[in-house]
Amino acid sequence: MEFENASPVVPSRGSIPGNSIPPQQKSSRILLVEDHEDTRRAMERLLKRWGHTVHSAGSLAEALAADAAGEFDLLLSDLGLPDGSGIELLQKLRGRHPLRAVAMSGYGMEADLAKTREAGFDEHLIKPVAMDRLKEIIQRLGSA
Numbered sequence: 001m002e003f004e005n006a007s008p009v010v011p012s013r014g015s016i017p018g019n020s021i022p023p024q025q026k027s028s029r030i031l032l033v034e035d036h037e038d039t040r041r042a043m044e045r046l047l048k049r050w051g052h053t054v055h056s057a058g059s060l061a062e063a064l065a066a067d068a069a070g071e072f073d074l075l076l077s078d079l080g081l082p083d084g085s086g087i088e089l090l091q092k093l094r095g096r097h098p099l100r101a102v103a104m105s106g107y108g109m110e111a112d113l114a115k116t117r118e119a120g121f122d123e124h125l126i127k128p129v130a131m132d133r134l135k136e137i138i139q140r141l142g143s144a
Contacts, residue, residue, distance in 0.1 A: 013038055026142045029070070032056040032106070033063045033077040033089060043076070046131060052138070060084035067093055074141060075101040076134075079116070085120040094120060100141040 030047055034040040035058050047054045055070065057063040060083045075093060079088035082126075090101050101123075103116040108126035116124045123137050 005007065027051045027053065027137060028073040028142045029053045030055070030074045030076060030138075031063060031066055033058075033060075033075065033086065035078055035081050036057060043129075045122040047138075050135065050138070060089050063089055064092060067096065071097065073100065074138065075099055077101065077103060077135040079103055086121075087116065090120055092103070102134075102137055102141070123143075 030052050032040060032044055032047065032054055034043060034056070037058065040056050040058060044054050044056045055066045055072070057066050058081075060081050063077070075090060077089055079086040082091070086103055086105075090099075092102075093099050101121045103119075103124045104123040104127055105112060105116075105124065106127045108124070113124050122141055125134060125137070
């Protein structure tokens, strides 16, 4: 068959809708901390598709090790981690360098929101996280 050796037609990255970041959006270096492996993998793929550099961790210890190895612009962290909390993580990271941060939690009562604001998180997203809201927050915090 004459098509066997033909190269597949692959659209350029910029031509796939939703697969590239708009020119006005800054690409961020994101530390994603989520202990649920499937959620972490899905979020990491999406964030990379949006054009960000992402390092993911499943625990407080992994996140601290990642931070020691490189610098990040933004922390996206689950609050309930197997070896600590997202609040504890943010306190340790902010002791090292300035960092924007978004808490992700299944809890969203006013007391929960107040606790994360008090801890220094810029935003608090309630799980399941709405991806359009996450994208808007990353764009806003990345340009701040």
